[in-house]
Amino acid sequence: MELSVQIRKKLRDFELDVAFETGSEVFALLGASGCGKSMTLRCIAGIETPDCGRIVLNGRTLYDSAQGICLKPQQRRVGYLFQNYALFPNMTVAENIRFAASGSREEQEKKVKENLVRFSLDELQDAYPAELSGGQQQRVAFARILVSPAELLLLDEPFSALDGYMKWQLEMELSEVLKSYDGAALLVSHDRGEVFRLADKAAVIHRGKMEPVHTKHGLFRQPDTLAATILTGCKNITQARRLDMHHIYAADWNMVLETEQEVPANVRYAGVRAHFLHRSREMEPNVFPMDVIRVIEDTFSYLIMVRRKGMQGRMICWEVPKEEWEPSVSAELFLRFPADEIMLMER
Structure with a gap:
């Protein structure tokens, strides 16, 4: 056929x-x-x-x-x-x-x-x-x-x-x-x-x-x-520019992010899916302190809207299963942006 x-x-x-x-x-x-x-x-x-x-x-x-x-x-x-x-x-x-x-x-x-x-x-x-x-x-x-x-x-x-x-x-x-x-x-x-x-x-x-x-x-x-x-449903998208072969500046989030894939010379946007973000206990590459701006209850999960601590910019959505969300972590929250889950777009 x-x-x-x-x-x-x-x-x-x-x-x-x-x-x-x-x-x-x-x-x-x-x-x-x-x-x-x-x-x-x-x-x-x-x-x-x-x-x-x-x-x-x-x-x-x-x-x-x-x-x-x-x-x-x-x-x-x-x-x-x-x-x-x-x-x-x-x-x-x-x-x-x-x-x-x-x-x-x-x-x-x-x-x-x-x-x-x-x-x-x-x-x-x-x-x-x-x-x-x-x-x-x-x-x-x-x-x-x-x-x-x-x-x-x-x-x-x-x-x-x-x-x-x-x-x-x-x-x-x-x-x-x-x-x-x-x-x-x-x-x-x-x-x-x-x-x-x-x-x-x-x-x-x-x-x-x-x-x-x-x-x-x-x-x-x-x-x-x-x-x-x-x-395809990605909730987190930012304007981006290339810094070097494996780093971008995520302009809307005020972050420098390391990427697993090689960064194209003409990269314009980057994205990461809400459920790929992870809480971290220690500072390391691609981990940033966050301010919790809003918590939205969905059917089977919470959508935690955050920004990089002390900064302005577009909010980032972190999706967490209900059984894993602890409101007490909102006072001090570090999120990891996995290098292998960052999507890069030239147009």
Whole structure:
């Protein structure tokens, strides 16, 4: 299975410029609302037309501006799960699934029955979409694209309309579906946890520009850019400048920090995740005395907002499990910024 995408399309505020290749895996596009993620899927599906470029799926050219090729959506063998599920309101659950099924009448019926059971919809097969909950509608939409001859699944923020518990249940179902699926899947999301749990590889789209492709672990370990660092959930980011090969000045925190990785000449920002900071009992490199400015109680942890002792600047967030936080340490607190956890960004 191979998908190759290289397209450009002028949007209202910026140009969408996307290029990537993927195989039999889950490839995620992570980005803020309005950055061009969904438009990328719509262009691949044939719902929208790029201004120029090329899209090739398993050796079949779906779109090529130079050759004048632009297959219709129904010719592309692409299954698209829309945010609003796009079920036919005048069809029952079974009819919605059957509509997309390929093969003979017998084969279609077999696929419908298998997926009704698979998604716990057998008792709802005669119901209409308006009679279903959001989670039930989503299961019908999953079933419908899986009975089609799709070589590629496009999942456009598939859980955005669901509450926490239902989202988790359906995410687990989708995870099992994707494990047994022979083709590729593109997942669009602004939820970093969703991307980490479901995807094999990921890339950030920022104002239409696609940033470097990473494994999911690589993206969260070293995001490379400011946009990617923010989207992957880092709470502590500072402007930075290079002092030498392994030291930076963190301007917003008033600190000189040692780094394990070599500092690029054009470094502009540095970041460290809140849960990687550690309390220290002694002064050593990358350990600083802190003033506790504010303590925020989260569900299972405390977010301790601190600044370097006696100085002004941007607050730093230290995330601590509830059982480990001792309010008494606020009078004298030293925090270590691990050299191997400092992320450096050139843009």
